[in-house]
Structures are given as C-alpha cells and as structure tokens.
Amino acid sequence: MSYQAPLRDMRFVLHELFDVSAHCELLGNGLDRELIDGVLEEAAAFTGNEIAPLNRNSDEEGCQLVDGNVTTPKGFRAAYQQFVDNGWASMTGPVDFGGQGFPQLVAFTFHEMLMASSLSFRVYSGLTEGAVLALHKHGSAELQKDYLAKMVSGQWTGTMCLTEPQAGTDLALLRSKAEPQADGSYKVSGSKIFISGGEQDFSENIVHLVLARLPDAPAGVKGISLFLVPKFVAKADGSLSDKNALSCGAIEHKMGIKGASTCVMNFDGATGWLIGDANQGLACMFTMMNDARFQVGLQGLGIAEAAFQGALRYARERLQSRGLAGAQQPEKAADPIIVHPDVRRMLLTQKSLVEGSRMLAAYTARQLDLEHGASDAAERKAASKRAALLIPIVKAFFTDMGQEVASHAVQVYGGHGFIREWGMEQLMRDSRITQLYEGTNGIQALDYIRRKVLGDGGSELNALIGEFADLADQASARPALAELGKVVGERLNQWRELSAEVIAMSQRDAQEIGATSVDFLQYSAYVLLAGFWLQAAAKAQDALDAGSSEIEFYQAKLHSAAFYVRRVLPRASSHREALLGGADCLMAMPEDSFAF
Amino acid sequence: MSYQAPLRDMRFVLHELFDVSAHCELLGNGLDRELIDGVLEEAAAFTGNEIAPLNRNSDEEGCQLVDGNVTTPKGFRAAYQQFVDNGWASMTGPVDFGGQGFPQLVAFTFHEMLMASSLSFRVYSGLTEGAVLALHKHGSAELQKDYLAKMVSGQWTGTMCLTEPQAGTDLALLRSKAEPQADGSYKVSGSKIFISGGEQDFSENIVHLVLARLPDAPAGVKGISLFLVPKFVAKADGSLSDKNALSCGAIEHKMGIKGASTCVMNFDGATGWLIGDANQGLACMFTMMNDARFQVGLQGLGIAEAAFQGALRYARERLQSRGLAGAQQPEKAADPIIVHPDVRRMLLTQKSLVEGSRMLAAYTARQLDLEHGASDAAERKAASKRAALLIPIVKAFFTDMGQEVASHAVQVYGGHGFIREWGMEQLMRDSRITQLYEGTNGIQALDYIRRKVLGDGGSELNALIGEFADLADQASARPALAELGKVVGERLNQWRELSAEVIAMSQRDAQEIGATSVDFLQYSAYVLLAGFWLQAAAKAQDALDAGSSEIEFYQAKLHSAAFYVRRVLPRASSHREALLGGADCLMAMPEDSFAF
Known part of the structure; x- marks a missing residue:
C-alpha cells in the first residue's frame, strides 16, 4: 500500500502549534528548524519508499518457526539493516551510549510514519527502545557496558517478557522464577507468552527483559524482580557465548500484525542478571510504561493516517452514482464518491480524528521531553504530572480511534474493503491488537x-x-x-x-x-x-x-x-x-x- | 467454537412477546406451539452439533479454486447434504414446489442459529433462498417447472449475479449483455464479481440469476433485465446438459467468511432465459430485497449472539485481579473477570443489544409474514409498509451491532482475543462483510x-x-x-x-x-x-x-x-x-x- 507522510500537517503541528525550535533550544539539543525539516523529509522517504511497500506481503507471508528459529517476511531483514545503518534505530537513544537523543516532539512524527507504513515492522524496534529505557535507568554499569550500546544502535534487539498464561493484566499471579548463583548471576525459569520479537532473523542477539520471582520473594506484585536474560551472553572480550537456555516454543497465529513474531518463550534455567533492586521489578517496568504506552498510541494514530489516505484515494477515484444535488462531473460515467455527503462524513471523521489526535500526541510528547529534560525541577515535575494524566488517554483513545478510522476506510471501499489486496482490511486487523496490548x-x-x-x-x-x-x-x-x-x-x-x-x-x-x-x-x-x-x-x-x-x-x-x-x-x-x-x-x- | 442456541430467549420472544401460535393460526399453516418448540430444539441440535464445529477450520482452510472447480472446507459438503436431507433447506420454500412454507417468525430463529454457527456455511443456502423467491414470483411456468423444485429442496443452489467491477452500488453502470436467440433463449455475456457461491462442490447444479442488458435496452437502470443462467441446463427428460458457457475465473481472498466462495464469474455467451419482463430486472430483484436484507441483518444478530456467548464463557472462567470492592472469590487465586464493572459493561452491552435486536427481528419477521400471508388486503399493505420501513434498520443496525459485539468479545478476551484459536477475532472478521454487502x-x-x-x-x-x-x-x-x-x-x-x-x-x-x-x-x-x-x-x-x-x-x-x-x-x-x-x-x- 502506498503511504506518504503528512508532512504539511506535521510541520503545522511542530512549528506553528508547538514551536519545536524553541522547545529544542530549551532542551539544548542543538536541533533547529532546518535540521528538523530535513529529518522529516528523510523519514518520509524512508518509510514511504522502503517500509510501506513491505507491509502487504508481510501480512500474507507472516512469520515461520522452524527448529526454534523464526523467519520474518521477505524484505524485513534488509529493511531492518537499513533502519540501523541509517541511524533511525538510535534516534531517541541516550547520547552516552551512542544514541542521538532526539526529543519525542520530533521523533514521534517519525514513529507515526513507521506505524503507518508497517506496524509489524515497527513492533521489533519499538520493544527494543523500551528495553533500552529500562536498562539505562536501572541496569548496573556493567550490564549497561555489555549490552546498551548495541541495543541503542539497533544491532541487538530487546523484548519485554511479562505475560504468562495465567498472568496477563494481573501480574501478581506471575510464576517465573530466578535462582541466585554464586557468581552473582541468576538461573531464570518459566514460560512467557505474547512476547513480541521473542525470536527473529535480523539481529545477532536478543536481550530479553524478564519479570520473575526470587526464591524468598513476597507473594503478589511486591515480589517481582526484573532480569536481563540475553539470547547470547556478552563476554568480556566482546564475543558472544553459546546460546542461553531459552527458546521460542511456538509463535501465535493472530488476527493481524502477522509480520511481527509473537512468541512463547521458554526459559529453562537461563543465565540472567538482576536489573534494579530485588522485588522492584514493577517499578523498573513503570519507567518505560509511559513511553511504551505513548508508542502504542502512535500505532493507532499511524494506522488511522494510513487508512484515511487509502479511503481518500479511493473516494476520489471511484465513480459511482450521482450527487444528491445532481451530476457533479457529467462528463464521466458517474461522480466520484467523494461527492456523497455520507462518504464525506466518513472522510472528515477520519481526518478530524487523525489531525486532532496528532496535536494531542505532540502536546504529550512535549510533556515527556520536559519531564526528563527541563532544567527546572518544578517544571520537570509539572510535565511529569501532565504526561501521566494524558498517557492513558493517548493509548486508549488513539487505538480505539485507529480501529474506527480503519473501519471507515473499509466502508468507503464498499465490497472491495473486504478484499485483502486493497489493504484496508489489513489495517483493521493490524490495529485491533493496539486496543489490547500494553494494558x-x-x-x-x-x-x-x-x-x-x-x-x-x-x-x-x-x-x-x-x-x-x-x-x-x-x-x-x-x-x-x-x-x-x-x-x-x-x-x-x-x-x-x-x-x-x-x-x-x-x-x-x-x-x-x-x-x-x-x-x-x-x-x-x-x-x-x-x-x-x-x-x-x-x-x-x-x-x-x-x-x-x-x-x-x-x-x-x-x-x-x-x-x-x-x-x-x-x-x-x-x-x-x-x-x-x-x-x-x-x-x-x-x-x-x-x-x- | 461451541454454540448453544439461546432457546429460552427465543421462546420468550416467539411465545410471550409475539404469540407465534396465534400468528400461525392466522396464517393457516398448521403450526402449533409444540411443533414450533420441537423444531427449535432440532434446529439447536443441528446447528450446535453439526455446523458450529466446522466453523473454526473453515476459516483456516478456506476455499480453493483448481481448474475452475472450487473446493469448500472440510465438512461443508457433508453438512450441506444433511441440511438438505433433513429438510432445513426447504423450510421457508413455497409449498407448491415442495417447500415447507414456514413463516419467517419461526424460521428466523433457525436462520439466526445458522448464522451464529457458521456464517460461511449459511451464505450458500441464503443466496439460494433469495433466488427461489425471485424465480417463484417472476419466472415463467416452464422455468419454474425445470428449476424450482430442486432449488427449493436445496439439491441445486442459486446465486445472485449483480455486481460488476465498475458497477457496485450503481447498477446503472452495468455492462453485461444478453443476445436473444431464435429459440427464445439468450446468450449472456459479461463478467460478474463478488458472486457468493458462484462455484462450490456440494450441489450438482448452480442456478445463476444474472442482471444483463438486452441489445435495445435503454441506458441506466431502466435497461436492466434478469436472466436465469444455469451451470447445467435442465433438459426436458430431466437430465442435465453439458456445462454452460460460464466459468469461475477467480475466487477472492478476503478478510473473513473464508469458507464461503466469493467468485469472479465469467459468462461467455452462456445460455439463459429471461425472468419477468424485459428491462424489469431491478423490479424483479426488489422482490427478494427485503428478504435478503433481513437475512443479512440476521447474520449480524447471529454473530453477535455467538460473540456474547464466547465472551460470557471466558469472563466467568478467566481469573484475573480482584473486584473493586474486595475479593469476591477469596479461595481462588483471583476473581473471575466478570466481577469487574467494565467487563460487565461490555457483557451487558452485548446482551442488551442482542436480545433487543432479536425482538426487532421477530417483529419484522411478523410483518414479512403478514405482507404475504394476511387474508385481508389492507392488512397485507399495512404490513408491507411497516416491513419496508424496518428492513433498512434491521440490515444496517444489526450488522453494525454485530461488529461491535464481536469487538467487545475480543476485548473481553484481552490478548487472547487477537489469537485465532480462540475464535473471537474470526467473528469480527466474518461479520465485517455484513456491513458491506446487500447494499x-x-x-x-x-x-x-x-x-x-x-x-x-x-x-x-x-x-x-x-x-x-x-x-x-x-x-x-x-x-x-x-x-x-x-x-x-x-x-x-x-x-x-x-x-x-x-x-x-x-x-x-x-x-x-x-x-x-x-x-x-x-x-x-x-x-x-x-x-x-x-x-x-x-x-x-x-x-x-x-x-x-x-x-x-x-x-x-x-x-x-x-x-x-x-x-x-x-x-x-x-x-x-x-x-x-x-x-x-x-x-x-x-x-x-x-x-x-
């Protein structure tokens, strides 16, 4: 499906509504308007030319699990390499580990474009960025030294292993265990489900962040700790160990995002290390919660934009019936369906929801930036409170909205909306997960x-x-x-x-x-x-x-x-x-x- | 997926709200309460035990087109034979051609059960019933003699060939042609798309009702005629001809109802006969429009009931978190999620929409019966006006409702709602077509x-x-x-x-x-x-x-x-x-x- 980033509207939001240049000056990151607009242009070209063309096939081909290895759809591996090589992976990563430290107010536009181009493709890197946040905030210096730079660059990817069959919303029911070893490491055991990117074929290592219980941990959520459990342990000399005692037991057959592997991950005494303090696992996860939920909100927004573009394209091309006030294009066999008030109602509903949500996304991104980067502590605290208030709205409303807007696109296409080759029904299927995961x-x-x-x-x-x-x-x-x-x-x-x-x-x-x-x-x-x-x-x-x-x-x-x-x-x-x-x-x- | 017909509610609607026995007496069809309840029990057993178990696999397997022949999913062929042999196919068919003439007020409950069990399976017979209506009302005595009884019994199936690539909502743009022949037949040519059941592997003949233009026909909708174009022509001795000049050129790859073949049908000078008067094709189609749209409304209702049942089952079994007012089942690891107000909100929304719609369905069915069967002409006319007013509401509202209720079911299942094996996401995908087809x-x-x-x-x-x-x-x-x-x-x-x-x-x-x-x-x-x-x-x-x-x-x-x-x-x-x-x-x- 073709996709063109809505650059004019993004510039309206960034420059005219939120004065992103002043924001960047305040944050002291050296970005100016020219640079930002250049990044947006590059981002639009990358997502529109390299990623969007992969999306339709990724749905047909899906992921395959053979002998514990996952094959991703054709083109994903090469595109991911490009994503890393061109520095897109490290856009928001911490500067002290090679990241470019872009503020969210700029980066969110690129992330929206990625979501719109292929939600499946974006899932892998999105999870990595979440893992980076948690590790950067709570990991020991040694763990950071061994793992963080390669995760920031995207050379290695990360996952979040929370859910177990009996523990979804209710993490108090978590059963995975971690046994302390003499050398300070842990043996982690348990079965995790719904692990996005738990296995794939485009990074040489995968760093799993796993919630598990220590032997003496209290019951409930107060007894959960966070562990780093790599697929291959990074050795002191920079080489990698043999494969850790973990494996992908199955991949799920899903309604959508079929290009994203959703794995059952089995940990069988796998070597891992504690991140943060014992029994503070949930608090460590909360570090990345706002960002992760914001990203899922952007998934809804991105899919909605893609759906709106698809619907608009079809509504302007498809000739069917005459306008209620008479023929609008009498030289043609019929009028384009965009003349019909009810088609316009659907298109304007899409447009006003998408653009309205983009403004809220930018506003929220700005709060996330100020929460971390404002020079004044009171300002940081104020932004933190504002972001915390808005994040659940962004996550829930944008994703419900994404589903609605995709459904309008199907409706505008009539019977063709139900046919796979047109791509609209895929947007509905892909977006449905966003209302479910990340809470x-x-x-x-x-x-x-x-x-x-x-x-x-x-x-x-x-x-x-x-x-x-x-x-x-x-x-x-x-x-x-x-x-x-x-x-x-x-x-x-x-x-x-x-x-x-x-x-x-x-x-x-x-x-x-x-x-x-x-x-x-x-x-x-x-x-x-x-x-x-x-x-x-x-x-x-x-x-x-x-x-x-x-x-x-x-x-x-x-x-x-x-x-x-x-x-x-x-x-x-x-x-x-x-x-x-x-x-x-x-x-x-x-x-x-x-x-x- | 398991499905149990909601018999208690159906009896409430039939007997307590609408006094179906009195209705049947008025129509003079000899059905009494005992018989009706017996039919409902049998219908529940057939749909719950024979049809529902086929539905999940039919989605995975889909239909295959090989050398012009369509293979339907495993079990469909045998189930269809049972459907015919046990008389379910002829339930509402005209008595003068071997039908049982059940009133809609009774039959709709069976049809709802069929939709709930497998929308894909129901599509084939639903279209046949529509074709029967048109042929019974407008076909010549000879065409009726040659084709109707076997269509009523279900031995042969029927299709409706309306849509062409350039003509969907706007039938004025129709291009298919019919050339009159010396023997009174026509050679029909054109390409039709979205033909449900255009080919399949469970009936020996398929009777296509095709909209096409006569050579001298006026432009627009006033120049459209209806033709009967059989796959095999019924000869005077009761045997069948060689295959007519028509073929299935492709089947669509769709979002859902994958067990129903959706065909591109090519007519290449195929032998056919006019149904009704020349240039009156749309009027002939309108005959079956109310019934067809009512049936599509029931598809929304049936899927919604199935989704509600699935959601309720899961909400009572799934243990996750504690009630807001404290533990409700402290002996268990967590409370069943039905204790949560928001889960109850979703379940009660489903339940009240489904049961409310079922009452409206019954009310509308009653009008459809009276429109055709009331002894008094004024009463027939009044019922006709009432039915005409309600049919678009039933079609549009029930199908939007079906999609919403299926989506609530996905939401109640959380992440599992997105996984194919649980069946909820299939209901969303299957029901999405109902908002599109039949107008x-x-x-x-x-x-x-x-x-x-x-x-x-x-x-x-x-x-x-x-x-x-x-x-x-x-x-x-x-x-x-x-x-x-x-x-x-x-x-x-x-x-x-x-x-x-x-x-x-x-x-x-x-x-x-x-x-x-x-x-x-x-x-x-x-x-x-x-x-x-x-x-x-x-x-x-x-x-x-x-x-x-x-x-x-x-x-x-x-x-x-x-x-x-x-x-x-x-x-x-x-x-x-x-x-x-x-x-x-x-x-x-x-x-x-x-x-x-």
Whole structure:
C-alpha cells in the first residue's frame, strides 16, 4: 500500500502549534528548524519508499518457526539493516551510549510514519527502545557496558517478557522464577507468552527483559524482580557465548500484525542478571510504561493516517452514482464518491480524528521531553504530572480511534474493503491488537480515573481544563472564532462539572470507578481534541489574518475544526449520559443470570 | 467454537412477546406451539452439533479454486447434504414446489442459529433462498417447472449475479449483455464479481440469476433485465446438459467468511432465459430485497449472539485481579473477570443489544409474514409498509451491532482475543462483510430516509412511533415500570420531533438527506430497541406479578432493560446532536483540501 507522510500537517503541528525550535533550544539539543525539516523529509522517504511497500506481503507471508528459529517476511531483514545503518534505530537513544537523543516532539512524527507504513515492522524496534529505557535507568554499569550500546544502535534487539498464561493484566499471579548463583548471576525459569520479537532473523542477539520471582520473594506484585536474560551472553572480550537456555516454543497465529513474531518463550534455567533492586521489578517496568504506552498510541494514530489516505484515494477515484444535488462531473460515467455527503462524513471523521489526535500526541510528547529534560525541577515535575494524566488517554483513545478510522476506510471501499489486496482490511486487523496490548484500553481507563484523576482529587485535570478554558475565552473574543470558542468553552465547563461528579460517585461507591472509567476517558478525549481543534483554528485564523499565501490549507483547518465540533464532539454527550447511568445497573445482574 | 442456541430467549420472544401460535393460526399453516418448540430444539441440535464445529477450520482452510472447480472446507459438503436431507433447506420454500412454507417468525430463529454457527456455511443456502423467491414470483411456468423444485429442496443452489467491477452500488453502470436467440433463449455475456457461491462442490447444479442488458435496452437502470443462467441446463427428460458457457475465473481472498466462495464469474455467451419482463430486472430483484436484507441483518444478530456467548464463557472462567470492592472469590487465586464493572459493561452491552435486536427481528419477521400471508388486503399493505420501513434498520443496525459485539468479545478476551484459536477475532472478521454487502449500510440509511421516511412524509414512521408511545403511556401508569416508561416515552417524543426536523432539513437541502441518513438510522434503531425493551420489561413484570417460578429469568429481563435504557440508549443523544450539525460542514471542504 502506498503511504506518504503528512508532512504539511506535521510541520503545522511542530512549528506553528508547538514551536519545536524553541522547545529544542530549551532542551539544548542543538536541533533547529532546518535540521528538523530535513529529518522529516528523510523519514518520509524512508518509510514511504522502503517500509510501506513491505507491509502487504508481510501480512500474507507472516512469520515461520522452524527448529526454534523464526523467519520474518521477505524484505524485513534488509529493511531492518537499513533502519540501523541509517541511524533511525538510535534516534531517541541516550547520547552516552551512542544514541542521538532526539526529543519525542520530533521523533514521534517519525514513529507515526513507521506505524503507518508497517506496524509489524515497527513492533521489533519499538520493544527494543523500551528495553533500552529500562536498562539505562536501572541496569548496573556493567550490564549497561555489555549490552546498551548495541541495543541503542539497533544491532541487538530487546523484548519485554511479562505475560504468562495465567498472568496477563494481573501480574501478581506471575510464576517465573530466578535462582541466585554464586557468581552473582541468576538461573531464570518459566514460560512467557505474547512476547513480541521473542525470536527473529535480523539481529545477532536478543536481550530479553524478564519479570520473575526470587526464591524468598513476597507473594503478589511486591515480589517481582526484573532480569536481563540475553539470547547470547556478552563476554568480556566482546564475543558472544553459546546460546542461553531459552527458546521460542511456538509463535501465535493472530488476527493481524502477522509480520511481527509473537512468541512463547521458554526459559529453562537461563543465565540472567538482576536489573534494579530485588522485588522492584514493577517499578523498573513503570519507567518505560509511559513511553511504551505513548508508542502504542502512535500505532493507532499511524494506522488511522494510513487508512484515511487509502479511503481518500479511493473516494476520489471511484465513480459511482450521482450527487444528491445532481451530476457533479457529467462528463464521466458517474461522480466520484467523494461527492456523497455520507462518504464525506466518513472522510472528515477520519481526518478530524487523525489531525486532532496528532496535536494531542505532540502536546504529550512535549510533556515527556520536559519531564526528563527541563532544567527546572518544578517544571520537570509539572510535565511529569501532565504526561501521566494524558498517557492513558493517548493509548486508549488513539487505538480505539485507529480501529474506527480503519473501519471507515473499509466502508468507503464498499465490497472491495473486504478484499485483502486493497489493504484496508489489513489495517483493521493490524490495529485491533493496539486496543489490547500494553494494558487493555479498559485498564488504561482505570489508570486514568483511579491514579490520574482520583489520585490527586482531580487537581491536575482541573489545571488542564483551566488552561484550555482560557484559550476558549480568548477565542470567544475573536469574531471569526466566537462560535467555535463558545461551544468548546461550554464543553470544558461541562467537563469540569462532570469530573467533580465522577469523583464524588467514585468516593461513594468503589464500583463507580470501573463503571464510569471507559466512558469518562472517552468523554475526556473528545473534549480534549475539541480544545486542540480550537487552537488549530486560532492558528489558522492568525495565518489568514496575516495574509498567508496558503489560504486553502488554513481554510481546511477551519473547516475541519467546524466539522469536528459539530459532528464528532457530540459523542461526548452520550458518554456523559451513559456514565451518569451509574454502576447499579451493571452490578445488579447476578452472574448466573447473564446466561439466560 | 461451541454454540448453544439461546432457546429460552427465543421462546420468550416467539411465545410471550409475539404469540407465534396465534400468528400461525392466522396464517393457516398448521403450526402449533409444540411443533414450533420441537423444531427449535432440532434446529439447536443441528446447528450446535453439526455446523458450529466446522466453523473454526473453515476459516483456516478456506476455499480453493483448481481448474475452475472450487473446493469448500472440510465438512461443508457433508453438512450441506444433511441440511438438505433433513429438510432445513426447504423450510421457508413455497409449498407448491415442495417447500415447507414456514413463516419467517419461526424460521428466523433457525436462520439466526445458522448464522451464529457458521456464517460461511449459511451464505450458500441464503443466496439460494433469495433466488427461489425471485424465480417463484417472476419466472415463467416452464422455468419454474425445470428449476424450482430442486432449488427449493436445496439439491441445486442459486446465486445472485449483480455486481460488476465498475458497477457496485450503481447498477446503472452495468455492462453485461444478453443476445436473444431464435429459440427464445439468450446468450449472456459479461463478467460478474463478488458472486457468493458462484462455484462450490456440494450441489450438482448452480442456478445463476444474472442482471444483463438486452441489445435495445435503454441506458441506466431502466435497461436492466434478469436472466436465469444455469451451470447445467435442465433438459426436458430431466437430465442435465453439458456445462454452460460460464466459468469461475477467480475466487477472492478476503478478510473473513473464508469458507464461503466469493467468485469472479465469467459468462461467455452462456445460455439463459429471461425472468419477468424485459428491462424489469431491478423490479424483479426488489422482490427478494427485503428478504435478503433481513437475512443479512440476521447474520449480524447471529454473530453477535455467538460473540456474547464466547465472551460470557471466558469472563466467568478467566481469573484475573480482584473486584473493586474486595475479593469476591477469596479461595481462588483471583476473581473471575466478570466481577469487574467494565467487563460487565461490555457483557451487558452485548446482551442488551442482542436480545433487543432479536425482538426487532421477530417483529419484522411478523410483518414479512403478514405482507404475504394476511387474508385481508389492507392488512397485507399495512404490513408491507411497516416491513419496508424496518428492513433498512434491521440490515444496517444489526450488522453494525454485530461488529461491535464481536469487538467487545475480543476485548473481553484481552490478548487472547487477537489469537485465532480462540475464535473471537474470526467473528469480527466474518461479520465485517455484513456491513458491506446487500447494499452498504450507508445505502441502507439512504433507503431508510429517502424512500421510507421522506417517501410518505414520515407518516408510516409516525404511526410506528405512536404505537410505541401508547405502550410507554401504559407502562408509565404501572409503578414498577413507571421510570422506564417515562424515559422511553420521552425518547419517543424526541424521535417524533427529530423526524419532523430531518424531513424539513431534507426538503430545504437535498444534501441533508445524505448528511443526516446514517445518524438518523442509528438514532431510530436505538430508540426502537428501547421500545422493545419496554415491552419485554412489561411482559417480565406481568410474569412476576402472576407468580412465575422463573423469577431469575424475568428479573434478568428487567435488569437488562434498565441497563439498556441507562447505558446504551444515551447513544441516541450523540446521533441526534451530530445530525443536527447539518450538511454544511460536510460539503464546505473543497475536494482538493481533504488531502492537506
């Protein structure tokens, strides 16, 4: 499937909305506008020309497991080598281990492009970047020396081995064990499932980060430790040992992302080393959680962009029926289906969700950068709180959105949407995993309401709402934006009231936490996107007022903002009404009565 | 995947809500309660024991095309023989050609079971039943004599050959041709795509109904005629000719229903006969449209039931985390996930949508029966109008609902939902076609608003709303149902007002027809289901008041009704607000600006 990175919109978001040059100056990383735009161009060429063409075949061919070795689809191995050689793998890696230390506010655009080009291909490197984060933050100097540089460069890959058959969401049920050895190493044993990239054929070593229990560990999540268990142990002289006592027992047959190997990994007394302190495994994992969940959110965004591009292409080419107000292109056998209001409804829903989400992604990326890189400790803390609030929204909302937008693409193609060669149904299948892994979207919603909203009595959320309310007030004072500003301002007030109500309900009855969680997250996301659309409209109006020559581009932003507020934002109403329906009607049904 | 027909709920709908025995007496078909319940038991055994076990493998194996012959998945051929031998194929067929003439109000339950067991398997016979309807209504006595009985019995199958590469929704663009021959036959030529069951390996003959143009036909849809083009021509002595000049050129590789062959059919001067009058092909097809769309609606319903059953099974078995109000089953390692409010939200959404839709299916089936079988002409006409109003809702809403309910099932399974062996992701993939074929759901919504609502100025719709409003008034007068009755009554009033507004908007601006269509259909469906849930609650309350021993069953109905109204019906609000957003914000974006 063809894919072209949406460079104009990315530049709008980076430069016009978030002033990425000033951000980079503040972070002191030496990136300027010219350099950033150059990277974006290169990234667009790499993903569009090298990665996207592999995606369709990767779905047909999938991965094969033969004698414990996994073969990835044709072209993946070579493309990965290019990914490493051209420095894409090390883009966000720590500078002290050879990484380029790009801020998330720049890197997220490349990662979105990767997701859009081939989610399967991206899975391998995405997991490696997560492992790098955990190892860089918590690993001993020796482990870092032996493993980190090659993981940062992408020469070696990494995995996250958390899930076991009986322990998915509930890691307290984890059974894998680690026996301490005299030399300070451990023998790790257990069976892990759903391990993305557990085996593949394009890196000479794979570094597994494995959650397991020490012999004397307390029960539950407080007794879980994190271990580095390499496929081949790095020896002092830089050579590799014989294969460690671990193996890929099976690969899963899945709905989608068939080019990504999803492995059952068996550890049979494999040699490993503790990362961080004993029994602090979950805390070590949490280090990378925000980034990992942000990346999964970008998967939803990337797939949505690819789906929108596919749908738009088809809607402009496919001739079928005449417009409701008469023939629009009478010289042709029929009008292109983009003339039909309902096709436009689907396309604009896609477009406004994708572009709205891209603004939220950038905003969140900026917080992640400031959390780590701001010079002022208070600023770092503030950014950390803001990022923590937004991450579950980004993960859950973007991935639900990705699935919806891909489904609209299938619908725009009509019967052809169901046919594999057109590629739209693959996007639906590939994106479906994003709602499940890295914490299901239900778990994201619980995290949002419990830790991020109830956790501080709603104060961070209210601060966020307040900032957007100020923007709405400013917009309302400008005639061209008054109507938009008014509608968004009213929703922000409603959000503030609703969050107070949700907090009160949850304090009265713990079941309300879970009963309101998903609807409240969705509600929040739709209103938040309205806030960003208002910002985009204001910037577009500024540009038009200043006499920009890109009139069509900025007018399109105003049209999209109006569409979003009038035709998508109303979804917030139903989420609000539904969650106010409360927990009683969920809990009243006896378990046995479900089956009637 | 295991499947058990929901017999208790089906009996509730048939006997308690719609008094099927009285209905059958009115139709004079000799069916009584005992017979009907017996058929349901047999149907449940056949679908649960014989068909459902084939479904998972049929997805893995798919269909193969070798030298023009199609091989269907293992077991399909033998199961189809059983389907024919046991009389399931002829259940609704016309009595004068060996059919059993079951009313839809009974048969729909069997068809729902078939869809739930294996949509792929059902596709073949579903198309045959459609072809029977068209041939029975419009075919010459000679064609009927030669073909109909064997199609009714299921010994021969039928197809519908409408779509061509350039002509999907827009049949005006159809190019296939039919040349008249001296003997009264025609030579039919053209290429048709998306022909379900165009080839298969389980019937000795396949009777294609083909849309094509006569040499002198006017352009557009007024120049389309319908032809019967058999794979083998039935000769006067009952034997079959050599193969007709038609062939399966390819089979499609699809997202789902892989056990159903989807064929490119090439007609190369194949011998055929006109069905009905010249240039009346579309009218002849319309004969079977209501039934065909009703059947596709049932596909959504059946898949949804199967998905609900799968999700419920897993939610009761899977142990993960503890309830929000503390451990519910402290003796186990964790609580079953059905204790979590958000899992219950998904299960109850599934359950209330499935059972609500089943009531609407039964109501619609009853209208279809009365349309054909009521003794009074005015009653037939009234039923015909009511059925016509409801069919697009049934087709579009049930199939969207099927996709949603299947997706909830995937979500309840967590990561396992994405793995093929568990079967949930197959339900999502299989059901996705139902939103596309037999008229996309966007086309259904246009049919609903344009022909069925605007077509009579909203009078049939208002009559329907009025009938439900009376029920709401009655319910409001009963203390136990007062709250439910009030909420539903308010929505019905809102529906009446909204339909007046939609009509007015559409009369002002033709683009509003397409701009409001999908949201208005969805709005209508959610309110309609609320009306049926109110009826169900009233019947349940009646039974409880009368001292029924099935207290849990009837209380579950009351719980489901309350859940539906409080947590699902609010979706109507967002559809209403969105459609009131109007067409302007859809049409304002210039075509070129979508691509920014």
